[in-house]
Amino acid sequence: MTAPQAPSIPAATSRPPGLPRSLDYPAVPVGSILRAAVGRWGDRPAFVEDDVPLTFGELGARAHAVANWLADSGVGRGDVVAVHLPNCRQYPAVYYGVLLAGATFSPTNPLLPAADLAAQLTDAGARVLVTWDQVLPLVRTALAGTSVETVVVTGQAHVADLGTRLDGLAPGEVDLAHLLAADPTDRHLDAGLDPAGDLAHLAYTGGTTGVSKGVELVHRNVVTNVLQSACWVHGALPELDAAGDVTLRQVLGAEEHPIRLGEGRLINLTPWFHAMGAIGYLNGLVLAGTTTVVHRRFDPVRYLEDAVRYRVTSIGGAPPVFVALLQVPGIGDADLSAVRGVSSGAAPLPVPLIERLRTLLPGAVIGEGYGLTEVTMQATGNPSFRSGTRKPGTVGVPVFDTEVSIRPLGGGSPLPPGERGEVCIRGPQVMRGYARRPEATAEAIDAEGWFHSGDVGVLDEDGYLSIVDRTKxxxxxxxxxxxxxxxxxxxxxxxxxxxxxxxxxxxxxxxxxxxxxxxxxxxxxxxxxxxxxxxxxxxxxxxxxxxxxxxxxxxxxxxxxxxxxxxxxxxxxxxxxxxxx
Structure with a gap:
C-alpha cells in the first residue's frame, strides 16, 4: 500500500509576471524624470495643497525658473544647495530646479536645532540654503562659520500664491517668489552632467542611533532606484519618450495592477527630506503621473476626510500613520473603496497591524518594503501585483538587479535560509560612499560591493526578507x-x-x-x-x-x-x- 503523500505547497509568486529580473536603466540625469512627466501628464494636477493645485506643466515651468535663476547667480555643477523645508506645494519646484541647474540637492530637516543645522551645512559645504520663513531666526544664528552665501526664503504665503512677496527679509535674503518668476524655459543646463559621476543628492542619514553622515548619491543611483521602485509598484518597464527622457510603460494589466499610470491619487505625509520621500513619494509619483495631496502635518481626522474626498487610490507611510488612522472614530464607516494599495516603509509594520488593515481595506494590496538612505531608498518589496504572494511580517524580496545576503554579525560567509544575521545589500542603487569619510565607507561597503546595513534579518526558503532588528x-x-x-x-x-x-x-x-x-x-x-x-x-x-x-x-x-x-x-x-x- 502506498503511503499518502502530503499535499504540495505552491511556490511563492514573488516576481512580477512578464517582467525581467534586470532592467535597462537609461543614462540620464534626474531632471529627465520631470521633463518626461511634463510632456506626458501636462494639465493633470501633480500636487495639491489646501485645495490649490499645481499641474505637471506648471511644475515644469517653475522648476526651470528656479534652475535658471540659480545658474544666472553662478550656482551649478558641483555646488550644494541645502533645502531646509517642510513638505509644501513649492518644494518639488525647488527640488527639480536644483537638479536641473546641475547642482546637488542636500535635504535638511526643518526641525533641526541650530547647532545640528550648522554642522550639516558645514559638512555639506552648502553654498545656498532654501528655508522656511518661520524658522528664519534660528537659521540666522546657525549660518556663522558655514559656507552658505545665499539664503532663499519661502513660507505659507507661497502655498496659496507662488507669486506672493514675503515681508521682513533681511539684506542678503532672497524671496523664493523671485526664483519662481524667473525665465521658465528649459535651457538644458544639466546636459553636461555625468550620471555616473556627478552628485544628485547629498543626503544625511537619519541619526536615530548616532551622528548623521552625508550619503553621496550620483544621478545614476537616483534614477536607477526610482525606476526599480516604480517598475516594481506599477508592473512597468522603463522607456524613453520621443525627446529621449525616461518614463514608464505599464506591462501588467488592470487585473493585476488596477491603479493605472496617470490615474493614481494619494495623500503624502512622508517628508521629502527623507530617502523614502524624495525617491518614492516625489520622483516615483511624478514619474507615474500621480496626483499628490500634500499634508504638512499629520492630522488623522483631516487625513481621513481628504482620503474620502479625493477618493485616494493608495495609502502610504510609516507604521505610526496607520496606528493613528485606525483609531479615528468612524473610520470603519468611511468610504475608502477606491483604495487599491497600501504601502509601508521606514520601520517594520507589526503583523497585528497588517491584519487590522486587511479588515478595513479588503480590496487593497498591503505590502512592505525595506531600504536605507545608503541604498538610495529601496532594496526589497513585497509583490504589488494582485496574484503575488505577500508574506505578513516580511519586507518582501529583492527588487530588480538587487541581491540580499545574510552574514554573521561578526563577519563571515553567507548564512543559510532561516538563520539570523546582518542584512547585506548589493545593487546599482548602493551609494558611492559617505562624504569625506573613506574609513566609514570602507567599513560599510566591502571589496565585493556589499553594503553592510547594520540591520539584523533572516531570509526564508523563498527569498523573503524579515527584519528582526537593528544591531544597535x-x-x-x-x-x-x-x-x-x-x-x-x-x-x-x-x-x-x-x-x-x-x-x-x-x-x-x-x-x-x-x-x-x-x-x-x-x-x-x-x-x-x-x-x-x-x-x-x-x-x-x-x-x-x-x-x-x-x-x-x-x-x-x-x-x-x-x-x-x-x-x-x-x-x-x-x-x-x-x-x-
Missing amino acids: DMLLYKGYNVFPRELEEILFGLPGVAGAAVIGRPDDEAGDLPVAYVVRRGDEAGAALTAGAVMAAVNERVTPYKRLRDVVFIDAIPVSAAGKVLKRELAARERAAVAGG
Whole structure:
C-alpha cells in the first residue's frame, strides 16, 4: 500500500509576471524624470495643497525658473544647495530646479536645532540654503562659520500664491517668489552632467542611533532606484519618450495592477527630506503621473476626510500613520473603496497591524518594503501585483538587479535560509560612499560591493526578507541577545495597545533589562491595561531571558519626521532615571 503523500505547497509568486529580473536603466540625469512627466501628464494636477493645485506643466515651468535663476547667480555643477523645508506645494519646484541647474540637492530637516543645522551645512559645504520663513531666526544664528552665501526664503504665503512677496527679509535674503518668476524655459543646463559621476543628492542619514553622515548619491543611483521602485509598484518597464527622457510603460494589466499610470491619487505625509520621500513619494509619483495631496502635518481626522474626498487610490507611510488612522472614530464607516494599495516603509509594520488593515481595506494590496538612505531608498518589496504572494511580517524580496545576503554579525560567509544575521545589500542603487569619510565607507561597503546595513534579518526558503532588528537596538541580557522587535510584535497584538517600543534599562549585573514603553488605545481595552497584565501577556510567550522587566505607559512613542522610533530618546530617559537613583 502506498503511503499518502502530503499535499504540495505552491511556490511563492514573488516576481512580477512578464517582467525581467534586470532592467535597462537609461543614462540620464534626474531632471529627465520631470521633463518626461511634463510632456506626458501636462494639465493633470501633480500636487495639491489646501485645495490649490499645481499641474505637471506648471511644475515644469517653475522648476526651470528656479534652475535658471540659480545658474544666472553662478550656482551649478558641483555646488550644494541645502533645502531646509517642510513638505509644501513649492518644494518639488525647488527640488527639480536644483537638479536641473546641475547642482546637488542636500535635504535638511526643518526641525533641526541650530547647532545640528550648522554642522550639516558645514559638512555639506552648502553654498545656498532654501528655508522656511518661520524658522528664519534660528537659521540666522546657525549660518556663522558655514559656507552658505545665499539664503532663499519661502513660507505659507507661497502655498496659496507662488507669486506672493514675503515681508521682513533681511539684506542678503532672497524671496523664493523671485526664483519662481524667473525665465521658465528649459535651457538644458544639466546636459553636461555625468550620471555616473556627478552628485544628485547629498543626503544625511537619519541619526536615530548616532551622528548623521552625508550619503553621496550620483544621478545614476537616483534614477536607477526610482525606476526599480516604480517598475516594481506599477508592473512597468522603463522607456524613453520621443525627446529621449525616461518614463514608464505599464506591462501588467488592470487585473493585476488596477491603479493605472496617470490615474493614481494619494495623500503624502512622508517628508521629502527623507530617502523614502524624495525617491518614492516625489520622483516615483511624478514619474507615474500621480496626483499628490500634500499634508504638512499629520492630522488623522483631516487625513481621513481628504482620503474620502479625493477618493485616494493608495495609502502610504510609516507604521505610526496607520496606528493613528485606525483609531479615528468612524473610520470603519468611511468610504475608502477606491483604495487599491497600501504601502509601508521606514520601520517594520507589526503583523497585528497588517491584519487590522486587511479588515478595513479588503480590496487593497498591503505590502512592505525595506531600504536605507545608503541604498538610495529601496532594496526589497513585497509583490504589488494582485496574484503575488505577500508574506505578513516580511519586507518582501529583492527588487530588480538587487541581491540580499545574510552574514554573521561578526563577519563571515553567507548564512543559510532561516538563520539570523546582518542584512547585506548589493545593487546599482548602493551609494558611492559617505562624504569625506573613506574609513566609514570602507567599513560599510566591502571589496565585493556589499553594503553592510547594520540591520539584523533572516531570509526564508523563498527569498523573503524579515527584519528582526537593528544591531544597535539589540539588547544583551546576561550574555543573551534579545531583539526588541520580537517583543514589540507581541505587544502590538495585545488588545488596547496602540504603540510600543522596547529598549534596555542599564543594570550592573544583567546588562540590559528589557523594558516596554506602551501607548494605550483610547478605548475600553486601552483603559483596562495595567503594567502587570502587559508583562504577563508577553512573558508567557517568550523564553525567560527575553522577558520584560518593566512596562512604562507613555502618551506617545517619540518618532522622527520619517516615522522611525527614536529609541535614543527613550534610552536617554532610562539612563537618567538610573543615574538619579
